[in-house]
Amino acid sequence: MNSLDDTIVAISTPIGEGGIGIVRLSGRDAITIADKIFFSPKGKKLKDARSHTVVYGFIIDSSKKERIDEVLVTVMQAPGTYTREDVVEINCHGGMFPLRATLQLLLKEGARLAEPGEFTKRAFLNGRIDLSQAEAVIDVIRAKTEQAERLALNQLEGRLSARITDIRDRVTELCTYIEAYIDFPEDEIEVIEKGGMINSMQSVEQELLNLSKGYDEGRFFREGVSTAIVGKPNVGKSSLLNALLQKDRAIVTEIPGTTRDIIEDYLNINGLPLRIMDTAGIRETHDLAEIEGVKRSLRAIEGSDIVIAVFDAGRSFDEADTEVIEKVKDKRAVIVINKSDVESPAFSLQPSAFGLQPVVKVSALKNEGIDDLKDAIYSICISYGGASGVEDVLITNIRHKQSIDMALKSLKEAEDALQRNEPLEVIALFLRESLDSLGEIIGAVTTDDILNRIFSEFCIGK
Numbered sequence: 001m002n003s004l005d006d007t008i009v010a011i012s013t014p015i016g017e018g019g020i021g022i023v024r025l026s027g028r029d030a031i032t033i034a035d036k037i038f039f040s041p042k043g044k045k046l047k048d049a050r051s052h053t054v055v056y057g058f059i060i061d062s063s064k065k066e067r068i069d070e071v072l073v074t075v076m077q078a079p080g081t082y083t084r085e086d087v088v089e090i091n092c093h094g095g096m097f098p099l100r101a102t103l104q105l106l107l108k109e110g111a112r113l114a115e116p117g118e119f120t121k122r123a124f125l126n127g128r129i130d131l132s133q134a135e136a137v138i139d140v141i142r143a144k145t146e147q148a149e150r151l152a153l154n155q156l157e158g159r160l161s162a163r164i165t166d167i168r169d170r171v172t173e174l175c176t177y178i179e180a181y182i183d184f185p186e187d188e189i190e191v192i193e194k195g196g197m198i199n200s201m202q203s204v205e206q207e208l209l210n211l212s213k214g215y216d217e218g219r220f221f222r223e224g225v226s227t228a229i230v231g232k233p234n235v236g237k238s239s240l241l242n243a244l245l246q247k248d249r250a251i252v253t254e255i256p257g258t259t260r261d262i263i264e265d266y267l268n269i270n271g272l273p274l275r276i277m278d279t280a281g282i283r284e285t286h287d288l289a290e291i292e293g294v295k296r297s298l299r300a301i302e303g304s305d306i307v308i309a310v311f312d313a314g315r316s317f318d319e320a321d322t323e324v325i326e327k328v329k330d331k332r333a334v335i336v337i338n339k340s341d342v343e344s345p346a347f348s349l350q351p352s353a354f355g356l357q358p359v360v361k362v363s364a365l366k367n368e369g370i371d372d373l374k375d376a377i378y379s380i381c382i383s384y385g386g387a388s389g390v391e392d393v394l395i396t397n398i399r400h401k402q403s404i405d406m407a408l409k410s411l412k413e414a415e416d417a418l419q420r421n422e423p424l425e426v427i428a429l430f431l432r433e434s435l436d437s438l439g440e441i442i443g444a445v446t447t448d449d450i451l452n453r454i455f456s457e458f459c460i461g462k
Contacts, residue, residue, distance in 0.1 A: 004125065007033055008114035009106045011099050012461035018094030023102050024461060025088045025111055026119055031075060034088040037062075037105045038073060046088065051077035059090070059102050068105070069098035083119055084126040117458025121451065124443060131443030131454070132160050135397060138458055139222055147271030148221045151394055160400070161442050163211070163393050168438045170204050171411065175431040182424050194418065201415040208408040211393070215401040218394030220305065220381050224266070224273035227377070228300040230328065231310035232320035236338040239364035240310060241265070241278040244374070269374045272381060277304070298327065306380060307333040308373075313361070314339040334376045335359040341366055399454075400441050407437035 007027025013020070025034060035046045040057040049055050053075060059068040072091040081087040092098045107113060115121075117138075124134045132155060139152035154160070174197060229237045245265055263278040279300050301307055307328045311321055340361035358376040362369030395401050414430035439445030 002112065002115065004122065006112045007110065008118055008122075009033075009103060009111035010114040010119075010461035011103055012089075012119075013094070013099075015096070016094075017096070021092045021094040021099040023090040023092060023099060023106065024119065025090075025106065026081070026083045026085045026114075026122060027111070028078075028086060029110065030086040030088045031077075033106060033109045033111050034073065034090065036109045037102070038071075039067075046073060046075050049075045051075065051080065059092070059098070059105065061101070061105060068101045069093055071102075079126075082128070083122040084128050085122065114460055115455070116460050117455030117462060118460075120458060120462055121455045124451075129156075130158075130161050131446060131451075132164070132397075132400065132441055133158060134443075135399075135454060136160075137462065139396065141459075141462070143222075144224060144266075144273040145221070145268055145271040148273065151218065151221050151396060154393065155396070159393050160395075164438055164441050167204055167207060167407075168435060168444075170200065171407075171431060171434050171438070174200060174204075174414075175428060175435065178424050178428045178431065182428060198415055198418060201411055201418075205408060205411055205415070208404050208411070211395050212401055212404050212408065214393075215395045215398075217382055218396035219398075220272060221394070222396035224275050225306060225377075225381055226304045227274045227276045227306050227308060228304040229276065229278050229308045229310060230301055231312075231324055232318075235310045235312040236364045237310050238263075238278050240308070240336065240338060240362070241276065243362075243364040243367050243370050244276065269378050272378055274377070301327055301331065305332065306377065307331045308336055308377070309333050310336045310338050312339055313337045332380055333357050334373065334380060336373060337361045338364055341368065399450075403437045403440045407434045410434035410437060 005028070007025060007029040009023065009025045012022045012024040031046050037059055038046055038055075038057055039060045040055060044055055044057070046055060055073045055075065057071060057073065059071055060066070061068055069092045074089040074091070076087040076089075078085050078087075090102060092102055103113075120129075120134050120137050123129050124131055136152050136155035140149060140156060143149035143152050177197065229241055231237050241263065244267055265276055267274040267276050277300050309324055309328045311317070311324070335357055337359065341363040358380060360369060360373045360376050362373055364370075395404065410430045410433035414427050414434065417427045417430060436445045440450065
């Protein structure tokens with residue numbers, strides 16, 4: 001079984017050729033093990049180096065009396081390191097042979113190959129960061145836009161942790177208050193004190209509810225927005241995709257049914273990453289390939305976060321358009337009236353037919369209205385209609401949302417029990433459940449299963 005007493009090692013830079021590659025060690029024997037394969041022309045030993053300094057030398061395979069690589073070695077002594085253990089980083093040339101040869105020598109001298117995310121896991125277990133900050137590390141690595149990275153950095157810096165800790169402290173005060181009366185059963189909760197407790201519970205409930213409601217916005221920045229462009233054939237879906245991307249990504253012809261499979265690409269709208277899909281036109285058809293394309297279009301509608309429903313202003317509104325409206329009526333959607341530069345008098349579709357869903361007139365061919373469309377897409381994804389949420393605390397992780405929702409549920413049950421004058425032990429139990437759910441977010445309450453699931457998503461070496 002792996003132990004925290006092990007010294008771990010891994011290649012921490014991506015596989016492939018590059019100018020520099022890094023092999024990282026962490027553990028109480030990290031410096032000693034690195035010293036066994038390191039040679040300094042000036043006779044320096046890594047164990048004698050001052051912390052957070054760089055030493056020049058060579059990696060040596062003593063069994064073959066060969067030099068493996070010319071390196072720079074950074075020595076960092078505990079506790080002022082990423083893991084709060086001794087850390088050594090060997091900067092090799094970026095080819096795979098020197099990196100792997102160096103790794104094999106370190107394994108031979110007693111280091112153990114690190115598990116995925118084990119360096120960050122040790123940072124958590126050794127108290128340098130909490131669990132939500134550890135999860136933010138991988139979000140920083142995977143961020144697709146500047147705003148997504150800023151959200152991840154906010155979490156890494158501890159903004160979410162501070163908010164959750166503050167809420168836990170307030171619930172703890174409530175729990176302490178209740179349990180004090182349990183310890184002194186001769187006292188009773190007075191009406192004013194009871195009302196004050198209910199107000200306090202409701203205040204925390206509202207804050208938890210606001211955090212939970214912000215999840216979609218946070219998730220969109222973290223994971224991207226799955227967006228399907230749908231409509232009947234030949235309304236300009238592929239032209240619209242090309243106009244949004246500013247490149248010829250999809251084939252455009254005047255022949256209906258040209259697009260038979262889903263075409264995907266990525267788009268950045270004000271820092272919001274979109275995975276945008278051009279789908280086959282929705283209509284009745286006897287062509288087997290097109291039938292399959294229509295089926296995939298319908299699945300894309302079901303699985304997407306938002307839908308861009310496209311209609312042709314140059315033709316009369318017909319039954320196929322009605323079917324598209326029916327398919328997207330329950331989705332978060334932007335309605336696009338394309339070919340607005342040649343709008344036909346027979347086109348009778350009115351914006352009021354779509355209720356609160358935004359309606360944008362564009363000409364994909366002339367690149368008109370595209371910026372308005374991007375603004376509309378951004379607005380329906382971001383609940384506050386702007387990027388202000390990026391500066392605040394947003395929930396981006398489904399695990400955090402589930403824990404917040406469970407904490408909110410338990411807190412409401414505590415409030416209801418207090419309103420009904422149920423035994424104080426019941427109220428205290430619900431409050432304890434709420435505390436445990438909040439504790440799961442920052443790692444105050446955790447299990448090996450949760451830790452293994454979180455850190456298994458990391459790459460080896462981080």
